[in-house]
Amino acid sequence: MTEFAITPGLLLTLLVSAAAAITVYLDTRRRSSDIPPRGDLYMAITAAAAVAAVLVSLGLTSVPPGTAQTPAVAPAPACSSPPGSC
16 A cells, blocks of 8 residues: 655645635635525635645745656666676
8 A cells, every 4th residue: 555645735735725615615605695505615626726736836836856856766787798798
């Protein structure tokens, strides 16, 4: 089973997106003319996705190209025989 690490940046993105979704939902619920009042869940989810997309794009563009994490790859084994025989 693959382990999924939650980095501080990812956690912050999730928290801000959740706060945006809750804010939009409660605002649409407050402005609703239905009895009982209803919030617009679709608009809340869309707002959370938009906020997350902006935060992720800002985070990806702020990382200098030389510091991007790359998977560790073992170096190719050295061959002491003549070329072409390995």
